[in-house]
Amino acid sequence: MFYEPEQSMIKIRPFAEENWAATWRIIEPVFRAGETYAFGPDITEEEAHKVWVEVPSATFTAADEANNVLGTYFIKPNQPALGAHVCNCGYIVAENARSKGIASEMCKHSQREAVSRGFRAMQYNLVVSTNKVAVRLWKRHGFEVIGTLPKAFRHPQLGFVDAFVMYKQLVT
């Protein structure tokens, strides 16, 4: 067990448009930094809304008791029809709310959500190898590194770095 002091205060709810401004405030600096997601650091707010809210099957926000949005994730099929039983998720936690177990809560929530939506597995396609916090977290939640993509991510500071494909079967 690991200590998650504030997890009981976190409520995860389906995304509502009225929370877009707060959601964008969280995801914009992460996209701009370009260290963990492949989206262009110059992504526009409109494009970000598309990839985070419109394209996915569903998006969620994690908020504290005062309704401050501290995290968000999306879920979508990773492939078309004959691969659509495997989902893909993306998670972002606000910079000032890290290390409080919010990503863990969202990961667990997303796995329950995936099963209830009929998905049988979850796949992360491009986990940047230098994002050690994420790799450790996903492993703790039962994801395996099934392979390493050599130099598949262009890191703004580090250049071409490896990325991992991570996978977890939810229904066996």
Added chain:
Amino acid sequence: MFYEPEQSMIKIRPFAEENWAATWRIIEPVFRAGETYAFGPDITEEEAHKVWVEVPSATFTAADEANNVLGTYFIKPNQPALGAHVCNCGYIVAENARSKGIASEMCKHSQREAVSRGFRAMQYNLVVSTNKVAVRLWKRHGFEVIGTLPKAFRHPQLGFVDAFVMYKQLVT
């Protein structure tokens, strides 16, 4: 070396709309069979045109000397901006033109095309494990199985089967 009797007769050219009917004739039975691509076996011609011609960066056809289209492939970035230096391709050879080296010719052509377009690696995301001819062929052309996705493909006859992520660095 392996014997490719008719490869010298094959010309690979950029796709032209006038070849769509011939291209659809080749790819339709493969999509309908649902054994190798994740696209739904009930895909419409319009959807197929979108995924094979409109979404990709480029599409090519392989034709014999009499201009019969015998094969086709597409090339596109596999991820957005910071992963867009890795491309993805899909290849299909007409049922009556298999085992003549056409897939090999298209694979070699696509690697040259990828490099000339600035891609540094090529990734196949979902190579169905039961498609042994393809797996053998891609290995012969320098692709490695970097990982196995358990039960990631829903095969119409065999049920959930494993799929491979295959990868080749083109520029190191």
